[in-house]
Amino acid sequence: MKSKGILLLLALVLVIPSERTTLRNISETASQSLKSAFSTLDKETFAATSSTTTSAAASAYASGIAMEYYELEEKEIVLPLSRPGEPGRLSLNTFRGSVEISGYDGNEVVVRYGGMADKRRERQEPPEGMRRITEPSPGFEATENDNVVTIRSEAIWGATRYHIMVPQNFSVNINLVQADTLAISNVSGDLEINQVSGGVSLLDVSGAALVNTVNGNIVAAFENISTDKPMSFNTLTGDIDLSFPSGSRFTTRLRSEFGEMFTDFDMDIREDASPRRNASHNLRIPVSETVVADVNGGGPEYRITTLRGNIYLRKH
Helix, strand or coil, X not given: CCCHHHXXXXXXXXXXXXXXXXXXXXXXXXXXXXXXXXXXXXXXXXXXXXXXXXXXXXXXXXHHCCCCEEEEEEEEEEEECCCCCCCEEEEEEEEEEEEEEEEECCCEEEEEEXXXXXXXXXXXXXXXXXXXXXXXXXXXXXXXXXXXXXXXXXXXXXXEEEEEEEECCEEEEEEEEEEEEEEEECCCCCEEEEEEECCEEEEEECCCEEEEEEECCEEEEECCCCCCCCEEEEEEEXXXXXXECCCCCEEEEEEECCXXXXXXXXXXXXXXXXXXXXCCCCEXXXXXXXXXXXXXXXXXXXXXXXXXXXXXXXXX
16 A cells, blocks of 8 residues: 555554653654655645645644643753763653753753653642652653763653753754754754654754654754765655755755755756666666756765655755
């Protein structure tokens, strides 16, 4: 069935993970489902159903975890690095929340956190003569090992708000199911982001990025780029708006099934319909709507794909 990838994706969004399901499993499955949706898309079926089905799935998912919450006081923890001044990596794995990561001129990782806690934890009254000793918390663990800082939470209920300051030479890896906000700024390391629901904003970043989200816009402004590293930006429903330095050299593979593509770069657009033979030796000549183009003579490949949204490729 051609819509198998889309159905798998919608099922993923609607189902809350079991205890044996990790957040990395969820985000990786979402990424694979997204690729499957692109490769098996029945355009007529998707055109007729996606605008209602995708929004309905997102709405059901959101309402399924919408509980009574109360605000938590913001707190701060500081993680010293094993090798201050050297490149490092931040790895964040969480279910739901707001994430802001910014680079600064420092040698420690500073985690400020707060958010919303589930009121259900307050429903049980203490037995007579006893007092409550548990305090509400976002419920996550932060560790540092050899300049790798890992923040992990398997909690499903509640929404944690993170503002994390990292040295500018840090890379960032994020696995997130539902993002109220996801913004990264002023870092020069590589970025890898996998999430199910929510937009992604990258501002004043350098290096390379791999970004996958199912439902949300992707906006990225690069101050500098790696000259030899590929990049990838994929979303199911949302616009992709990317800015690169005007002298950047790269080769694009752009595709939007139900949107349009715009650029102010000078591009050398070429055909992408070379004959291919599959494992059964059958000849196949694809006539693709993918736009393959060289920018400033070409370079590493940048894959930029959305099913329902526009693509903007800007120079600055």
